[in-house]
Amino acid sequence: ETGVTQSPTHLIKTRGQQVTLRCSSQSGHNTVSWYQQALGQGPQFIFQYYREEENGRGNFPPRFSGLQFPNYSSELNVNALELDDSALYLCASSLAGGPSEQFFGPGTRLTVL
Amino acid sequence: AQSVTQPDIHITVSEGASLELRCNYSYGATPYLFWYVQSPGQGLQLLLKYFSGDTLVQGIKGFEAEFKRSQSSFNLRKPSVHWSDAAEYFCAVGPRGTGNQFYFGTGTSLTVIP
Numbered sequence: 001e002t003g004v005t006q007s008p009t010h011l012i013k014t015r016g017q018q019v020t021l022r023c024s025s026q027s028g029h030n031t032v033s034w035y036q037q038a039l040g041q042g043p044q045f046i047f048q049y050y051r052e053e054e055n056g057r058g059n060f061p062p063r064f065s066g067l068q069f070p071n072y073s074s075e076l077n078v079n080a081l082e083l084d085d086s087a088l089y090l091c092a093s094s095l096a097g098g099p100s101e102q103f104f105g106p107g108t109r110l111t112v113l
Numbered sequence: 114a115q116s117v118t119q120p121d122i123h124i125t126v127s128e129g130a131s132l133e134l135r136c137n138y139s140y141g142a143t144p145y146l147f148w149y150v151q152s153p154g155q156g157l158q159l160l161l162k163y164f165s166g167d168t169l170v171q172g173i174k175g176f177e178a179e180f181k182r183s184q185s186s187f188n189l190r191k192p193s194v195h196w197s198d199a200a201e202y203f204c205a206v207g208p209r210g211t212g213n214q215f216y217f218g219t220g221t222s223l224t225v226i227p
Binding site: 102 | 158159217
C-alpha cells in the first residue's frame with residue numbers, strides 16, 4: 001500500500017509568482033484535502049476535492065485553486081504569491097461516504113521571498 | 114463560532130512520567146475527534162480517533178484519549194512518556210455532515226527531559 005506523496009519537498013518563489021504543488025493520494029482513497037500550516041500554527045483547511053470537484057472550502061481567497069484528476073491525485077495552485085503564503089502545505093487523502101481518518105503526506109515547504 | 118482549543122502551548126515532562134494534553138472544542142453537535150502527532154519537518158501521523166461508542170479510545174504508541182461530552186473535551190493521555198514522544202501534538206475535529214473537512218487546534222509542543 002502506497003502512502004500519500006507530495007512534490008516538491010521544498011520550493012522557493014518570489015512575490016507575485018505562481019506555484020503548483022502536487023499530491024498523490026493513498027491507494028484506494030478518492031478524496032483529497034489540502035491544508036496550510038504556518039510556522040507554529042495548526043493546519044488550516046484550504047479545500048477538499050472529491051470526484052474531481054471542489055467539495056468544501058475554507059477561508060482562503062480565490063487565488064488558491066485546485067484540481068483532482070481521474071486517478072484521484074491532486075494539484076494545489078496559488079497565484080500572485082504573497083509573503084504570508086510561506087508555509088508547509090499538507091495534502092491528506094481519505095475515503096468519502098462516512099467518518100474516515102485522513103492520511104497526511106509529508107508536506108511541501110513553500111518559501112515566498 | 115466553531116473552534117478547537119489546545120490550552121497548553123508547550124509542556125515539559127520527565128521521561129517515565131505521565132502525560133495529559135488537553136483539547137476542547139466548540140461545535141453544534143459532537144464532531145468526529147482525532148489526535149495527530151507531528152515530528153519536526155514531517156507530516157501528521159494519526160494517534161487515535163473517536164467516532165462513537167466507548168468514550169475511552171486506545172491508539173498507537175501507548176496513547177489513549179477520553180471523550181467527555183459534558184465538557185466538550187477530548188484529552189490525550191499516556192501513562193509513561195518516552196523520549197521519542199517529543200513532538201507537536203494536534204487535536205482535530207471533523208464536523209459530522211461535512212465530509213472529511215478537519216479543523217485543527219494550534220498544537221501542544223511536548224519536550225521530554227531525561
